[in-house]
Amino acid sequence: MGVSDDLTMAAGHVAGLRRAVTALSKDLGNTIDVQRLRDDVVRLADDVDLVARAAGVGSQDRAGGPGEIVFITDDEYDPSLWSDAEDEGVGPSRNH
Template identity: 40%
Template sequence: MTAVQRSLDDLDRSLGLLEKDLDASSLDMRRVRTDANHLRESFALLRGTRPVDRPPVEKVTIPDTPYDASLWSGAEDDEGLGARDRRAP
């Protein structure tokens, strides 16, 4: 039961990401979302409970400003980028 619930939660998160890339109001996307909701409701009936309210997703703001270049200095050797004085084979 736990694995199925986890899979349904993963499906819901994946659909949320897909809706960001596609038109969430398109007929096909609404059908997929409706089918996923039916799966969640059917599983809740199978478990003998009603669907659990999902907590709100925490949004993380990523700034548009460029990264500080000093973050990358000296990282060539230990980040798999190669050393400055050598070439790749």
């Protein structure tokens, strides 16, 4: 079996998982555990797609290439971006 066949089979299994989780969601409701499972299946689908693109057999429609590094400058941000932000674990600033 070639890489393309393996990836097709993996994508098919992920699609089967997606259908099973959808059925579970209908049976059990949208519980936190079902939501986490659904998110895991989405992550698996994304990972299979990333591997396929890296192997040159996947869709190249998405932005950025595999392993592409995006540089973010260390320039100062406009302080107004953070004016309504809260410090994690501390809460909002009290000097309003």
